[in-house]
Amino acid sequence: MTVQSTVSLRDSAAAIFAEAVAAADPAMSLRQRLQSDPLPSPEHSGRSILIAIGKAAPAMMEEALQHVQGDHVALIVTHSDNWNEVPGATVLTSGHPIPNERGLKAGRQIIALLSAARKQDQIIALISGGGSALVPAPVDGLTLSDKIAVNEVLLSSGLDIVRMNLVRQHLSQLKGGGFLRHGSPAPITAYILSDVIGDDIRAVASGPTASPIGSHADARRTCIEAGIWHRFPKAARAHLEKSIPERSIAVEAANNLIGSNTISLEAAFRCATQICGAEIVSDALIGDVSDAAEQIFQAAMSAKFDQPTALLFGGETTVRLTGTGCGGRNQELALRVAQLAHERTIPGNWVFLSGGTDGRDGPTPAAGAMVDAGTIARIHASGHDPASLLASNDSHKALTLSGDLLMTGATGTNVADIQVLLLGSNA
Template identity: 55%
Template sequence: MSDTIKDLRAEALRLFDVAIEAADPAKALAAQVTSLFSAPENGRLILIAVGKAACPMMEQALAMTEGPAEALVVTNYENARDIEGATVMAAGHPVPDENGLAGATALAELLKSTSARDRIVALISGGGSALLPLPVEGVSLADKARTSEVLLGAGFDITEMNLVRQQLSQLKGGGMARLAAPAKIEAYILSDVVGDDLRVIASGPTVAPIGTKSDARKLLAPVWDQLPASVQSHLDTDSNDDGPPEAANMLICSNRKSLEAMRDAHAGAVIVDDRLEGNVADVAPRLAQIAHETEGPAALLFGGETTVTLTGTGKGGRNQDLALRMALAGIEGDWVFLSGGTDGRDGPTDAAGGLVDASSAARMTDPHARLANNDAYAALASSGDLVITGGTGTNVADVQILLKR
């Protein structure tokens, strides 16, 4: 590996760290809240944090709280930690589990206990959808988990997945706000979705749903026969609209902020696309073409959330798959490409993504066969190209960095 490539790899990793730091959830919350949280007269202050960034958001909220408060956190296992003054419950992600059901049930019971005199503050971040699996009556947790697996395997994007999840949940699609009524929720939201649609982030527990049961049925037509019978039955029965939930929602941080931070941290860097979406099999050729046509030196930045269709039995994620495809694209010159999830987790692996360069393909073992088997993790591991950060405590989707000289 040449010194030039080593330098480019180091710079790509530095910029990835900049992106994660810019999405610090505690700093984002502190910047938006101008007064202390406190209980109303004759009422309670209730703090709720859900998602991958729930712990740092709750710690910051408690630091800005005056007087007593009831605090509940539901987050993924890796990001869970003890917080003085709060109950922390850890659960499965991306596939819901029994601990998620316990956390969702505890949250629902807390919301049901509120009155119009209470103040409810919700701190919401990506991952909250899978972490709060409280199915509608007649649908089991196993059936809901199976539905998530079908959607993931078929390459549905996050908006499509959350449209379906909302129709199968008591908390999503405004359900949290409806359970709290007549108390009104004020929600501070960290976005992990392209376009920052509040209905999509954590499946929109405090906002109106993305669509209806009819919309879900149309969307699921290609995989309908793979769904559990209870899910089919529920979606086949139309229900009345519950009306818009009562909540005040505020977006406090997003993928765009991370892109801008990277741009500012590298002279001449350019944000090419802040809405990078689509299947990695289609996205990789587009990015490779940009790399082919770009003369160095260049620093090109992208952000968003792609998808990957599972047809093999290997291990990986959308960022690893994209990085592997770029390594095999035959890009000329001295270049590196990093694709990583800002939460530190790409698919069901311990990697955030991959960092490849002009010599990666030559270092890999059976890269084409492993790509065909959805085994990008093994391919990247063989060449030393996995990006492993551990859980970052935040989540603003993915970023991609292309550096060329």
């Protein structure tokens, strides 16, 4: 297949991204694991307690229920975009990325379910990205409003997901091993779909079945070093200022990783090689979007243009909010790449796609964006200045004007972000 025109480049980029999302299918990923390693059963007279949290929770629970035997109870907490009725399970919806009252109630239900577990029971945890915001369970002394304020500060801080979740863990009853503390002495087996680059299970959904990322003091120091300490509500600062010993975990969970960004990136690569030359440039595209955009541009300029080429990236960037606009990390990254290419010129036809595998980028209905050499000109033609929109973090408006939003709808999975830069031949 020849990928020369902008239209065919767009079609190819969309196909590669779709393949990456498909590789993270939560039901298929769990099914493959359980075929080789069956779901553990409770002891005699015990029951299975299945709890699924995250954007992939309904699909993971539906598959898990096909494998469970005997007496059981099942609870799902997911985002409203990912809601799906699952026979045999209670399905609750909650807020993401900002926690809400429904999530607070869901967190209480999870704690009650875990606390009722007996030694002979078996707890099955099904964890995917988004679980951190979906089940807020503030420590004593904090309100939901405090948690929302903390989350808003963290999301605009530029901190990566691991450091954000370190802070969240020490303000929550469920994060950082909360399932283990509340569910003890019942054994816990967890199946995890990772949205964290490097697959640190302590950071996925803030690690409900793993030990904390760091200490109480580490969380406080992270906030101070990031310059966000003064923006936290008084109750959060007061809690983090307490001298609290590291949390002890009575039992360890059997944590199983069943899907990740790396697996999806490899699927994207296989798909791309069916179309043109392909290379995985980075499986850890992290940090500020401006730095990531420069890295992508430099990769483009270093590539050979004697044949169509796909340059692939996987990761999760961050945005430091300085304006009042609307957007998400993928949209801003795409717009920044388009701006760089406009200012310095990438030879020939090209298309750049940056998308969240969950289908939602920030507080918008878009998964991300797909830009090309005409993006900046189209924004100018609408009577707006792309640089001004970028300065205001208003990438969603800019990309709406250029017609470059990537709209997939909720995918039911979440393994961070995939970027595809397709370069047409310049020969």
